[in-house]
Amino acid sequence: MSDVKIYRYLDSSKKIGLDPEGYLVEQSAWSKSVAELLASDEGLVLTDEHWELIDVVRDFYQRYEMAPAMRPLVKATKNALGEEKGTSIYLMTLFPGSPPKRIARLAGLPKPTNCL
Amino acid sequence: MLHILTKAPGSDAAQQMQQAVGCEDAVLLIEEGVQAALKPHWEGWQDYHSRIYLLAEDVSASGLGEMVDAHVFPTVDMNGFVSLTEHHLQTVTWY
Amino acid sequence: MEYGLLVMGAPYTSQAPHSALRFAQAVIAQGHRLAGVFFYHEGVHNASSLMTPPQDELNLRDAWVELHHLHNVALDVCIAAALRRGLLSEAEAQRHGKTSFNLEAPFELTGLGQLLTLQKRCDRLITFA
């Protein structure tokens, strides 16, 4: 991702570069506080429920080296957090729009390539 | 099903195709596949008798016209290639 | 019938694009509709507008473009396969901070989903690789 041009900065000290779609230019720049900044950048306040899902996606990436599309995200959520939370409706409620893209962004991962 | 083979007999692609050809399937040899004309004893000629074809323009480009005539191997032109794809619902290319 | 083609060979490296182009012309000549050509794997190189073969050799990129203009054939290029191999539209070049680009309309960068849509939509999908 290092060849992506920095489009704007997330923070006032201009240390955290974002690409035109709002993803981190440097994956290694991610931390929990960066995730909070990314969230507030899109008007979202992260609750424990949000964090659970960010962890699910980070674990998924750790294991499979790719961020999940919607179907595997639902499955991974079901496996990690149970039937009740493993539904697309639950994911959509917490991350309206495209949960796979939004969570990957907050988790500091590259955009899921399978979301077209 | 129509199988299109673009590699010579004996290649990995040819061997994999031979595993997959069913008794209703047709076989079209194009590109390097036309080198089958050099091997009249290749199993394909017996196994797919009356449903195997060589693409004429690749035969003549490769200088294999005489071999094809000598063994009376069947050829199709590009229009014949299109007709084969019309007649078979499925087409798989082995390359 | 409606046809689609999948091209996975690079020009001047593989015979596949030549075979594909000749097949495309024959399909159309026989009154079929060629809905689109999807370029994947090494086939993405067919879209390079910087392709400069000697004058007495066929320029494959121009040949595809002509097919598009005459018969309204969509020319879709897999974006992931193209970016990896250095085929970028102006928009992608900007996004990635590159100073030049080599992919222009009527070629379009698109997702792999487009290939599966083409396969479902067409009566026949023929691969050249």
Add this chain to the structure above:
Amino acid sequence: MTDSENLLVIIRHAPYSSNLLREGLDAALVAAAFGQPVDLLFLGQGIMALLKEQGSGAPGQKASLPTMDMLEMYDIENLWTSEASLAAIGVPSAALRDNVRLLEPEAMSAFMQQYSHILNF
């Protein structure tokens, strides 16, 4: 023809020596992400992707094992190979992943006929 939209992706090339394995798997993943039923058939060199003891990938390349492991998350559960291909490449079936199923020579053509769509990588 049975299922109207099921897809068979055939993988015939080894990891690392070309990008065909990765790009073939990508096609399978995208189809699966859209909800299309997808099965995979590994022939010839493609069988090398089925070895369970794969390393971390050729130098400078992403490993293929994590992607192979990920297939089940996309509901791609059926990984097939053929007895003939296995014998030709010399891989013992004990070296393969657990979820690989073997096709006998006479079953191959009927197997392929079941799919309404086939992509060959």
